[in-house]
Amino acid sequence: MAWDQAYVTIDLADTLIAVWQGDPTSARVTALADEMRDLGQAYRSRIFLYNVITAATAMPSAEARDVLRMQFERMRGQLGAAAIVLEKLGIEGTLSRTVISTVLTISQRPFPLRVFPTRRDAANWLVSQGCRPEAAQILAEAEALEARLRAGPRGPLNSRAPGP
Numbered sequence: 001m002a003w004d005q006a007y008v009t010i011d012l013a014d015t016l017i018a019v020w021q022g023d024p025t026s027a028r029v030t031a032l033a034d035e036m037r038d039l040g041q042a043y044r045s046r047i048f049l050y051n052v053i054t055a056a057t058a059m060p061s062a063e064a065r066d067v068l069r070m071q072f073e074r075m076r077g078q079l080g081a082a083a084i085v086l087e088k089l090g091i092e093g094t095l096s097r098t099v100i101s102t103v104l105t106i107s108q109r110p111f112p113l114r115v116f117p118t119r120r121d122a123a124n125w126l127v128s129q130g131c132r133p134e135a136a137q138i139l140a141e142a143e144a145l146e147a148r149l150r151a152g153p154r155g156p157l158n159s160r161a162p163g164p
Contacts, residue, residue: 002035004028006057008149011039012141013132014080015048019145020057026067029060033071036079046080048131050138052119054146055087076110081129083122084115085142 002009006022009032016039018032040047060068072079112129116122119142123135131138 002031003148004031005152007032008145009035010141010145011035011042012137014039014043014045015050015126015131015133015138017050017052017138017141017145019052019054019142019149021054021146021149022056023058024060024064024068026061026064029064029067029071033074036075040078046078046130048080048126048129049082050085050122050126050131050142051082052085052142052146053087072110079111080131081112081126082114083126084113085119085122086115086117 004022006024006028007018007020009016009018011017016032016036036047036049114122114125116125119139120135123138123142126138127133127135133141
């Protein structure tokens with residue numbers, strides 16, 4: 001498990017679950033990509049990403065978007081599919097969807113990726129793409145991660161996630 005004041009992750013079989021509540025900086029995006037690559041090496045197969053972007057999550061900077069695009073391209077062939085749950089509403093949600101679509105268009109969609117307004121729809125789709133955990137397991141872990149993120153760090157955790 002990686003914990004950072006902006007996001008927290010956990011591996012569930014071949015799936016990396018991430019929940020965000022803060023600024024997705026370049027360093028944080030790179031740390032998340034490193035976790036995905038580590039998971040891919042551990043499973044020696046395609047892996048999956050379930051990424052929850054809560055309403056409190058800031059928009060990535062132009063630099064972070066460039067890093068995100070580059071990291072998506074590097075995951076070509078290793079990432080089986082990614083489900084992004086975008087919990088932002090209104091103009092913020094529209095802007096966030098536009099940013100994600102632009103990054104994916106530029107990186108030429110190196111893997112199946114869909115953006116969802118609800119966690120359940122995203123989990124069901126990811127399961128349909130071949131990830132090992134069941135949708136209920138993904139949802140339960142995402143809820144637990146969000147609670148952990150709100151509570152802050154407790155005890156020793158994975159130190160791969162960078163600070164602010």
